[in-house]
Amino acid sequence: MKTLIFDTMRIHKIILCTFLIAATVQVASAQHQLVIDTQKPIADIAPTMWGVFFEDINFAADGGIYAELVKNRSFEFHNPLMGWKVKGLSVDKGELLIINQKENEEINPRFVRATLSTENEIQGLENEGFRGMGIKQNENYKFYIMLRSLEPNVKVKVEIIGNEDQIVGSNIINATLSQQWNEYTTTIKANRTIEKAKLRVLFEGQGIIDIDMVSLFPEKTWKNRPKGLRADLVELLNGLNPGFVRFPGGCIVEGYTLDERYQWKKTVGPIENRVLIKSRWMDEFRHRAAPDYFQSYGVGFYEYFLLSEDLGAEPLPILNCGMACQYNSKEVASMDDLQPYIDDALDLIEFANGSTQTKWGKLRAEMGHPNAFNLKYIGIGNEQWGPQYIERYKEFHRVLKEKHPEIEIISAAGPTTDERNTYLWNELKKLDADIVDEHYYKPPQWFLENATRYDSFDRNGPKVFAGEYASHVNTDNKAPEARNNWLAALTEAAFMTGLERNADVVIMTAYAPLFAHKEAWQWNPDMIWFNNLEAMPTPNYMVQQAFSLNKGDKALPITENGIALTGQDSLYASSTIDSKNNQLLIKLVNVSSNSKSIKINTKGSKVDPNSQIVIETLSGQLDTFNQVGSKNNFSKQQQKVEYNKGVPQLEIEKHSLTIVKIQLK
Numbered sequence: 017m018k019t020l021i022f023d024t025m026r027i028h029k030i031i032l033c034t035f036l037i038a039a040t041v042q043v044a045s046a047q048h049q050l051v052i053d054t055q056k057p058i059a060d061i062a063p064t065m066w067g068v069f070f071e072d073i074n075f076a077a078d079g080g081i082y083a084e085l086v087k088n089r090s091f092e093f094h095n096p097l098m099g100w101k102v103k104g105l106s107v108d109k110g111e112l113l114i115i116n117q118k119e120n121e122e123i124n125p126r127f128v129r130a131t132l133s134t135e136n137e138i139q140g141l142e143n144e145g146f147r148g149m150g151i152k153q154n155e156n157y158k159f160y161i162m163l164r165s166l167e168p169n170v171k172v173k174v175e176i177i178g179n180e181d182q183i184v185g186s187n188i189i190n191a192t193l194s195q196q197w198n199e200y201t202t203t204i205k206a207n208r209t210i211e212k213a214k215l216r217v218l219f220e221g222q223g224i225i226d227i228d229m230v231s232l233f234p235e236k237t238w239k240n241r242p243k244g245l246r247a248d249l250v251e252l253l254n255g256l257n258p259g260f261v262r263f264p265g266g267c268i269v270e271g272y273t274l275d276e277r278y279q280w281k282k283t284v285g286p287i288e289n290r291v292l293i294k295s296r297w298m299d300e301f302r303h304r305a306a307p308d309y310f311q312s313y314g315v316g317f318y319e320y321f322l323l324s325e326d327l328g329a330e331p332l333p334i335l336n337c338g339m340a341c342q343y344n345s346k347e348v349a350s351m352d353d354l355q356p357y358i359d360d361a362l363d364l365i366e367f368a369n370g371s372t373q374t375k376w377g378k379l380r381a382e383m384g385h386p387n388a389f390n391l392k393y394i395g396i397g398n399e400q401w402g403p404q405y406i407e408r409y410k411e412f413h414r415v416l417k418e419k420h421p422e423i424e425i426i427s428a429a430g431p432t433t434d435e436r437n438t439y440l441w442n443e444l445k446k447l448d449a450d451i452v453d454e455h456y457y458k459p460p461q462w463f464l465e466n467a468t469r470y471d472s473f474d475r476n477g478p479k480v481f482a483g484e485y486a487s488h489v490n491t492d493n494k495a496p497e498a499r500n501n502w503l504a505a506l507t508e509a510a511f512m513t514g515l516e517r518n519a520d521v522v523i524m525t526a527y528a529p530l531f532a533h534k535e536a537w538q539w540n541p542d543m544i545w546f547n548n549l550e551a552m553p554t555p556n557y558m559v560q561q562a563f564s565l566n567k568g569d570k571a572l573p574i575t576e577n578g579i580a581l582t583g584q585d586s587l588y589a590s591s592t593i594d595s596k597n598n599q600l601l602i603k604l605v606n607v608s609s610n611s612k613s614i615k616i617n618t619k620g621s622k623v624d625p626n627s628q629i630v631i632e633t634l635s636g637q638l639d640t641f642n643q644v645g646s647k648n649n650f651s652k653q654q655q656k657v658e659y660n661k662g663v664p665q666l667e668i669e670k671h672s673l674t675i676v677k678i679q680l681k
């Protein structure tokens with residue numbers, strides 16, 4: 017009988033590592049005799065098994081991973097001056113105008129025209145950033161601005177301003193301005209750390225000056241790329257060693273209406289030409305409305321491909337399939353109008369993999385990447401359901417399989433595990449679909465009960481992509497990170513043993529959503545929380561990391577009395593082997609409030625008598641969570657014990673995920 021975790025909702029003290037070798041251990045309860053059959057692998061673990069899903073929600077892109085500090089840098093928000101304060105110039109007198117340039121309407125419709133006068137004491141603009149700008153002491157910040165002026169002698173002064181209006185750093189642009197649009201740049205060194213700084217751009221002189229693309233980036237970005245990504249956030253992704261990166265969402269792929277769908281072609285090429293669009297998360301949830309949530313596409317498809325490459329992960333783009341969000345407008349493209357959507361998929365494959373002689377391959381090369389990105393997977397639709405999806409999916413499938421049989425297609429399976437999901441599985445099996453993307457945001461108990469979900473799945477059908485999941489706990493704690501507590505993470509760990517045991521059908525998995533800005537989130541729980549200065553991994557992150565860094569390449573059966581551990585006596589287990597190093601990688605999850613005594617028999621192989629057994633434990637009180645700006649409450653406890661020729665035995669803590677690494681001879 018399965019023991020439920022909820023007897024443990026009381027507050028518990030963390031019991032520190034109590035793993036001991038048999039000779040020294042006092043066994044507390046009936047001992048579990050586990051057998052790992054090393055000669056009977058049950059599955060190959062796909063290199064893509066543990067990945068990440070980058071979704072532009074919670075300010076994950078603009079204000080998040082994209083290191084740009086200026087909000088509304090090109091005045092394209094619905095309110096062109098949102099995020100800006102005009103300094104000294106009279107809007108009423110027309111000293112500051114938002115010009116809508118007709119000839120450029122499609123790409124960069126707006127810019128600011130300022131009429132400067134020597135009579136103004138101060139004249140310029142101030143930007144508030146994304147809930148402020150995170151500025152770090154002694155670091156350099158690169159300022160960029162596009163200007164055009166008939167007056168060559170206008171001086172531009174740039175200041176980073178602190179909470180009390182103090183100057184944190186400043187510099188001037190020393191250039192003669194030209195009558196054509198030109199980018200000007202300068203570097204500012206910050207003299208202190210400020211979480212909510214502002215940027216002031218001041219002009220001295222007189223005459224008309226046109227202003228656009230006002231930008232401030234830290235010099236230190238991921239891989240120090242100019243105008244690049246926020247290094248600390250990408251470091252955390254890197255720490256997961258993800259097998260793939262799914263991008264760019266989520267519901268943003270679908271859009272509230274088709275007009276508001278994500279169109280990758282609008283996100284590539286020079287950044288000043290990328291047409292901004294409102295984020296659907298701006299007003300999806302009234303209680304978390306964010307009127308300043310737009311997609312500047314500073315991080316676009318090229319940047320997502322590059323990020324995937326940097327992380328050594330397979331890129332996994334998801335495209336709109338001719339359907340807007342079915343929770344919202346329910347709009348679909350008529351079947352007669354589907355071709356442009358299919359062309360987007362074909363052109364994307366050309367952009368990623370095509371030769372530099374092709375239209376889209378050439379653009380990739382111009383953007384700095386002549387080599388192909390080696391795209392292998394493409395997702396068609398996000399959380400679509402119903403016959404209207406199947407009808408459209410069929411067309412994509414037919415064309416893509418004919419023109420690009422080398423690409424595997426990910427298809428949707430609805431938003432959750434209900435009758436829509438069952439219907440789609442049946443239909444997609446008939447269509448011989450490659451990989452089906454399942455989503456489940458469910459209570460902790462569901463994750464415990466569904467550790468067996470894939471045990472009975474059809475081994476001859478499409479493969480499974482567990483594309484979005486998270487254990488959703490309810491808590492009275494008001495901190496946004498509180499739903500990312502250890503109870504959530506532990507139940508996910510239990511479920512993940514089921515994913516690993518079924519690695520012959522489950523080939524890709526991802527927690528969701530990935531990132532959340534502490535002051536600008538719409539959805540929780542999320543895997544990584546951040547503010548303008550720091551990021552904090554959640555226990556859920558640490559669980560993902562534990563599985564991903566101990567992936568192995570073959571799943572081995574781990575059983576008790578010939579039966580897999582799927583909750584008996586509150587225990588869950590899975591096991592893999594890293595064949596190259598001949599190392600067993602065992603995951604044990606104890607969801608009960610008692611420690612458990614375990615003996616591990618390695619059938620078919622001997623343990624290396626000179627080796628050490630490595631035991632890593634993650635545990636905590638069930639309601640403990642991490643908060644940005646505070647200390648990390650979770651740490652992996654590692655213990656190494658000599659094997660000494662005994663059968664490995666250990667005491668595993670209550671409420672814990674334990675990774676045991678055993679070296680075979």
Ligand code: AHR
Nearest residue numbers: 266267268398399528529
């Ligand atoms: O991850 C948050 C949202 O959940 C995603 O955008 C969508 O795919 C799902 O409904």
